Amino acid sequence: MPRWRQNPKRGYFMLDKESNQIFSEKLRTRFIELGLSKQTATKITKLITPVKIDGNTIISYCSDTFYRDHIISPKIDEIEKIAKDCWGKAYDFKIEGNPIEENSAVKTKSFKTNKESQITLFPDENNYFPEKKKKLKPKISFQEITPVNAIKEEEITQKFEEKNNLPINNEKPRTLDATQNFGTFIRCESNLVAYSACEAVAKNPGNLSNPLFIYGATGLGKTHLLHSVGNEIIQKIPNAKILYITSEDFVNDVIHRGIRVGKMDEVRSKYSACDVLLVDDIQFLEKKDACQIEFFHTFNELYQKRKQIVITSDKFPKDIPNIEERLKSRFLQGLLVDIEPPGFEDRVAIIETKANLIGLKINQEISFLIATHAKTNVREIQGLLKDLLMNQHMTGRSPTIESVTTILKRRFPTGSVESTIDTAAIQKVVANHFQIKMADLMGQSRQQKFVIARHIAMFLAKEMIGLQIVAIANAFGKKDHTTVLHAMSKVKELLEKDDEFRGNFIQVKRKIEALMQSN
Ligand SMILES: Nc1ncnc2c1ncn2[C@@H]1O[C@H](COP(=O)(O)OP(=O)(O)OP(=O)(O)O)[C@@H](O)[C@H]1O
Numbered sequence: 001m002p003r004w005r006q007n008p009k010r011g012y013f014m015l016d017k018e019s020n021q022i023f024s025e026k027l028r029t030r031f032i033e034l035g036l037s038k039q040t041a042t043k044i045t046k047l048i049t050p051v052k053i054d055g056n057t058i059i060s061y062c063s064d065t066f067y068r069d070h071i072i073s074p075k076i077d078e079i080e081k082i083a084k085d086c087w088g089k090a091y092d093f094k095i096e097g098n099p100i101e102e103n104s105a106v107k108t109k110s111f112k113t114n115k116e117s118q119i120t121l122f123p124d125e126n127n128y129f130p131e132k133k134k135k136l137k138p139k140i141s142f143q144e145i146t147p148v149n150a151i152k153e154e155e156i157t158q159k160f161e162e163k164n165n166l167p168i169n170n171e172k173p174r175t176l177d178a179t180q181n182f183g184t185f186i187r188c189e190s191n192l193v194a195y196s197a198c199e200a201v202a203k204n205p206g207n208l209s210n211p212l213f214i215y216g217a218t219g220l221g222k223t224h225l226l227h228s229v230g231n232e233i234i235q236k237i238p239n240a241k242i243l244y245i246t247s248e249d250f251v252n253d254v255i256h257r258g259i260r261v262g263k264m265d266e267v268r269s270k271y272s273a274c275d276v277l278l279v280d281d282i283q284f285l286e287k288k289d290a291c292q293i294e295f296f297h298t299f300n301e302l303y304q305k306r307k308q309i310v311i312t313s314d315k316f317p318k319d320i321p322n323i324e325e326r327l328k329s330r331f332l333q334g335l336l337v338d339i340e341p342p343g344f345e346d347r348v349a350i351i352e353t354k355a356n357l358i359g360l361k362i363n364q365e366i367s368f369l370i371a372t373h374a375k376t377n378v379r380e381i382q383g384l385l386k387d388l389l390m391n392q393h394m395t396g397r398s399p400t401i402e403s404v405t406t407i408l409k410r411r412f413p414t415g416s417v418e419s420t421i422d423t424a425a426i427q428k429v430v431a432n433h434f435q436i437k438m439a440d441l442m443g444q445s446r447q448q449k450f451v452i453a454r455h456i457a458m459f460l461a462k463e464m465i466g467l468q469i470v471a472i473a474n475a476f477g478k479k480d481h482t483t484v485l486h487a488m489s490k491v492k493e494l495l496e497k498d499d500e501f502r503g504n505f506i507q508v509k510r511k512i513e514a515l516m517q518s519n
Helices: 017-033 038-047 065-087 099-110 147-163 189-203 222-236 247-260 264-272 289-304 325-332 344-358 364-373 378-395 401-411 423-434 438-442 448-465 469-475 482-497 499-518
Strands: 004-006 013-015 050-054 057-061 092-096 212-216 242-246 276-280 308-313 335-339
Touching: 017 038, 017 065, 017 499, 038 065, 065 092, 065 189, 189 212, 189 222, 189 308, 189 335, 212 222, 222 242, 222 276, 222 308, 242 247, 247 264, 247 276, 247 289, 264 289, 289 308, 289 325, 344 364, 344 378, 344 499, 364 378, 364 401, 364 448, 378 401, 423 438, 423 448, 423 469, 423 499, 438 448, 448 469, 448 482, 448 499, 469 482, 482 499
Parallel strands: 057 092, 212 308, 212 335, 242 276, 276 308
Antiparallel strands: 004 013, 013 050, 050 057
8 A cells, every 4th residue: 555644735645755666666667668768767757756645546746748648648557557566456547737837837927918928839920029029031932842942042142152262052952851751650669759749749839849859879760750740740831931951051051151151141030930940960060169159049039939949969968069058958948859779579560661661572580580680770770671672673582581691691790690699598588587497498397487488488589589480399399389389379368468477578578689789
């Protein structure tokens, strides 16, 4: 049973520290098992610390509406299961906004003018508040969905640069890539938080999370999500002015057109007139002091006008070197979401979906083999599938284990193809996890603990390294492969209905994945 004590100031009952710690730790572990990154799991756990109990309902306050509505609410069932697990009784779990913060927000709001409180999604140019006395008239047209105008403008700049003997900025303005949209983005646990954040921002730009800062290693889909936000908004609001740039484009604009050509006003107008600014790879602003100052002002202006800003980076804001602190703190004030490298199951899903899209015929054994080796990012997976497709065209045959292994060896020449884990490694991890001897795992005993461990090991040998049923039977010293088939169906059945079994299964799988990553 949870222990509660009365909060003398607020009058309601609070969970005591120890009960809270146990509950939080279990929650965090469960969220990690469900595939959330450690950082996100910790954040969510903190956000939903229970604050009071009302009959059978445990209530927590979470003022972050994005996390509350999109990440935590869909997991209420899991949270209630953990509560039951902790305290042996079924509780309802309810997440409410923090009344204290909401009250103060109401108070703060009441100081604002009527005009401010009527702010709409994309205020019309004349409605900007409150600093918008002098209306900026952009002399240039947006590239948004009218690239023709943008190219004309580019030609004019180029002529000017030629005439004045200045280095020419040949960069063409960027356009949104219509193929990179939410529909073509493969959702998996490792990118779910970032995906949901982008979807929420695209539904309600400028109002929910500003700026939205997406960070993560290369090739994991940050740019894809950025385009998806732009494409989604343009679908709903066709005249929205969406500017998609990389931070290098910004540097080019400021240095070439602003400083060299002396048209800084135009550069400022271009940025201040947009409704949505999508900036890719902000880390390339490092060490460019003048550009950082300019970006700081652009950011502030757009932010004050409640224009949506979405930024991507390969690092968490605080870890980007040589970027002004005040810029970092602006980035930190919004919603920060990370994308992690996909886990084994996610990689299999990505491989199968992408292969299907390009007309590459691969069976599950091949997708498991690829997923075992292409571990770092989606770009790497795409490259590999393109190689296989080329091979399929040239030979007229679908990929086989042998042809895929050859291509894998070419792409991963460091010998990692051979050094991947085998059934023995899986057996060892399973035996360690259940704290049983290898002999018991491999033996004939029908003791439940041994049988469960054996079934899991067999199942994972198939799922994670794509071993054939007969090969698994051999590896476990079984003459009859129907034992393996029975293990497969038993595991599937227990995964559906037995929480403890599922917990053990997920933990073992994570341990094997970690081993694969380290190989
Ligand atoms: N979840 C996904 N679903 C579908 N395609 C994806 C996914 N993640 C990445 N991709 C694809 O992988 C490729 C690389 O992704 P993207 O360019 O968005 O990565 P990035 O994180 O921006 O990398 P970088 O930091 O190097 O710019 C793109 O072709 C993208 O469409």
